[in-house]
Amino acid sequence: MQPKRQLLIDTALDLFYKSGINSIGINEVLSVSGVAKRTLYSHFQSKEALILAALQQRHTTFIGWLEQKLLGSQSDTEVIQRLFTALASWFENQEQLLGNFRGCFFINTSAEFSDVNSEIFRFCHFHKDQVRHVISQHLTAANHAMLDHICLLKEGAIVTAHLVIHPFLIDAESRRLRY
Amino acid sequence: MQPKRQLLIDTALDLFYKSGINSIGINEVLSVSGVAKRTLYSHFQSKEALILAALQQRHTTFIGWLEQKLLGSQSDTEVIQRLFTALASWFENQEQLLGNFRGCFFINTSAEFSDVNSEIFRFCHFHKDQVRHVISQHLTAANHAMLDHICLLKEGAIVTAHLVIHPFLIDAESRRLRY
């Protein structure tokens, strides 16, 4: 419909996810996308509106990806297996839909916009809530404790993959290239 | 020894942890601490040096706090119990040494400085490594798989407390105040 608007969101999401939102200025989004500044501000009221659109898009993509991964599971055990298999595949950059893994966009963003009452932080909170809801809907047993455990491990896995394991892999890679 | 230097680190850490590093300018650190700009740049080469000093201080504080919490445990089970009891106490703002809970300073910071090769990101990675090492040294059994599980749950708990549970508590609080 509005290809420029979509291009702006795609570009912004890419850059924001790669480098953090506060590190990316509006001018960088413009020069990378090749869109004029006037056009950006005809589609979005402010940078914050663009950020929220990018968060919204990432949210929709992620929920869709997750739904598809869990669809058709035959048991709770299979749901859990599928979930963590999918996460592992994401961490290893095997999930094209999600792009190169750089942690969870919503965890990262909430670290930059820490005011709990800001719209941006609340959207991050909302996203986590929705992911939890998707998982719960694929479980037959309405076991809240198990759901909590699954979500706890999921968050732990994402953060650990980003901050602990991923740098280690890059270290290994750079050593391999040096020798 | 150099009280102004220490005051700058304390102030910077406070502000950085509360609002995120990119949201806090050097001028804010100066006006809050009451120190002159010239003095800051006589102690630190750049803002990045101040950031690293703040990370270093938080690291030392956190490791010391953790050591003290785990000291004297009689079994692996007790280590685990003590660890998660201490974390829960931190989340509930009962740990004066660590200040008001706003997630893990190192997870938050690594979200803002996502370049894996930057000194700041590497320090965050280093911190997580050291925490893991402290925990492993208090366990009698050299069980790598169990250590991994503990660390995974720990990270999950920190992120979940920050992004999922804490906003919920603040919601409840604001509702309580409204009615």
Place this chain on the structure above:
DNA sequence: CAATAAGTAGACCGATTTGTCTACCTGCGA
């Protein structure tokens, strides 16, 4: 044809950023 919506390039604005510089003050030890 004419009107309109959507786009471009880029100058410009005021605020803010990190960092430098000048000029001056103060307390301490040789």
Place this chain on the structure above:
DNA sequence: TCGCAGGTAGACAAATCGGTCTACTTATTG
């Protein structure tokens, strides 16, 4: 008494930030 380390206040520079504005160019469509 002299020198100096360590401090203050704040002007200043250069860059960058988000955002506005003018003037012009398309493309579509009634």
